[in-house]
Amino acid sequence: MADDDEKESTPMNWINNYVRPRLARLVAPKEVPDNLWIKCPSCGQMLYKRDLEANLNVCHHCNHHMRLGPKQRLTTLFDDGRYALIELPKPAVDPLRFRDTKRYSDRIKDAQNKTGQQDAIQVAHGDIGGMKTVVAAFDFSFMGGSMGMAVGDGLVAAAKLAVLQQAALIVVPASGGARMQEGILSLMQMPRSVIAVEQVKEAGLPYIVLLTDPTTGGVSASFAMLGDIHIAEPGAQIGFAGARVIEETIRETLPEGFQRAEYLRDHGMVDMVVHRKDLQATLARVIGLLTRPGPGASVVKISRAAAPAE
C-alpha cells in the first residue's frame, strides 16, 4: 500500500531547531540555493547536485541508484533523449470524496502543484535502438507513485498505443502500490492493468518491465510481474508486503537484502539487475532479439509438420 509522499525528514536536534535559526537571524539571509549538495542516503557522501544529475542520479561513491523522475527517465531511455509525450485522459477526481486528516482532492492538488503533472504516470513514444517503443513511467514524487484510476488510464492508453504502433511496451513502475484514497476503484486497477498488458502480449509485441525503487503492493502484484522480461535497477525494493507488515506478522527481523532487486533475481523473479547507465543498450538489445529475428529466421519457423529442417 502506498504511503504518501517521501518521508525524508531531517533529524531533529537542538542545533537545527534552536541554534541555527538564531544564527540565521544574525547573518542576514542570503540568496543561496539550498540544495546544491545532496547527501547520498546509502553511503552518506555529499554529492554536488550537478555531478549527480550528470551521473543519472547514481552516487559516484557507492553506486546507489537514487530515484529518477519521469522526465529524466524518459530522456535516458529513448535514443538521443528524444520522445513525444501523449496526452492522457483527464482522471475522475476523488470518486469517493475521501477525507482523512486532509481531503484527497487537496492532496491531489498539492501533488499537481508540486510536480506540475496531472497524476503519477507519463506515457511517451519514440525509438530505442532505432525500434519503435512506448514507455510508461511512474512518478514517485506524485503521491508515492500510487496507482489510482488515472494511472490505470495511463497504462491502458500506453498498451493501446503500443498495439497501434506495433511497438514494444516498457513500463517503469516506481510505486508503493494502490492509491487507497480511491478505495476499491484503485484495487480494480489491478485487473485493469493486467488486461492492458495482456493486449500487448497477445499482439505478439514485447512487454518489458523495468522495476525501479520501489515496486510494491498492488503494483507489483499486477502488471509489474507479468513482463516477458523483468529488468531491475540495483538495490530497488520490490515485493508484495511492506517490511513493517511482515515483521509484525511473523515477529522476526528480515534478512539482509530482503526484497531488493538482487534478492528477487536470486529467487527467480527478475531476469537481470542492470546499472542505470546500461539500461538503454540492454533494452535495445532485448527488443531487437525479440522482434528482429534476422536472416536465419526461417530455420526456426514454427511449423506443425514434423519435417526436418531444410
Next chain:
Amino acid sequence: MVQTLEFEKPILELESKIEELRHMTSSGGVDVADEVSKLQGKVDRLLKTTYAKLTPAQKVQVARHPERPHTLDYVERLFTEFTPLAGDRRFGEDAAMISGLARFRGRACVVLGQERGHDTETRLRHNFGMVKPEGYRKAERLMLMAERFHLPVVTLVDTAGAFPGIQAEERGQSEAIAKCIETCLKVKVPIVAVVIGEGGSGGAIAIAAADRVLMLEHAIYSVISPEGCASILWRSAAQSGEAAAALRLTAQDLKEFKVIDGIVGEPYGGAHRRREETIDLVGDAIESALHELRGLDGAALLARRRQKFLDIGQSLQ
C-alpha cells in the same frame, strides 16, 4: 465461544432473558409462553432495525464474525461429490485455498475459496485464510483445468489478505497473485465470484476477476483493511472506524460503483445467525448467475469479462 458485537448487546440481553424464561417453564414453573413470544417479537424487530442501518465499521465486524459461514460450510452444503485437489505442482499445498472439483446442483465445476477456520486448530491449519504463492498457483492450475474440460469456476472470497511473510516473498507472492488475476482474465469458461465475508485487497481480487461478482449484504471488499488505512493516513489504528467509512467498502457502495454485479441479501440478523438460510441464498444467486452465463461462446464471454473490468470507474466521470 460466541463473540459479542458491541452493537448487538441490547439484542443479546433480550435473548438471554428469553432463555431464562424458557428455563423457568421447563423447570416446571409458570407458563410464560406469552411473555416469551412477546420478547421474541421485540428481538426480531430490533434485529431488523439494527441490521438495516449498520454503519461501515459495524459491517466490518459482522463480515469478520467468527460464526459467519466460511468457505468450507458453503462447500459442504451447496456442492456434492466435492473432490479436493492439492498442490501447485511446483512447491507445495496451501490449505488456506480450498480447491477442487465438485457438482453444483448437478453441474460439474471447479470450486475455489479462502478458508479462515473456525477454531484455533482449523485457523492454524488454514493459516487464517491468508494464502501463500502456492495457493494462488494451485488456483491458477485449477482454472486452467476448468477451461480444458469446459467447467465453470465458482470462487468464494473470504480473506484478510494474502499472507505477508518472508517465504511468501521469496517464492514470489506478487507474481503468484498477478498470474492468478491474469488467468481469471484469460480462461474461456464462466467464473462466478462471491465475496462471502472479507474481500481483502490483492489477496481477494486474485480469484475475483470474474464474469459475475456477487457480494453478501454485510460483506466488505476493500483495497486495504480499515486498520491498515487508519494507521497510515491517520497514523493511528484507533481511527479505523473513520477509515471504514471513508473507504466505501460495503456491498452497497460497491454496487453503486459498479464494481460488483449484485448483492445477495442476508436474512435479518446477519449470516452468523441464520447460517444455512444464508448459504442457500448464496447458492440460488450462484445458480442464476451461472444460468445467465450459460450458452455464451467462450471468446465472447472473455471479451465481455475484460470489457467489464476495463470499464470500471469510467462511468463516474
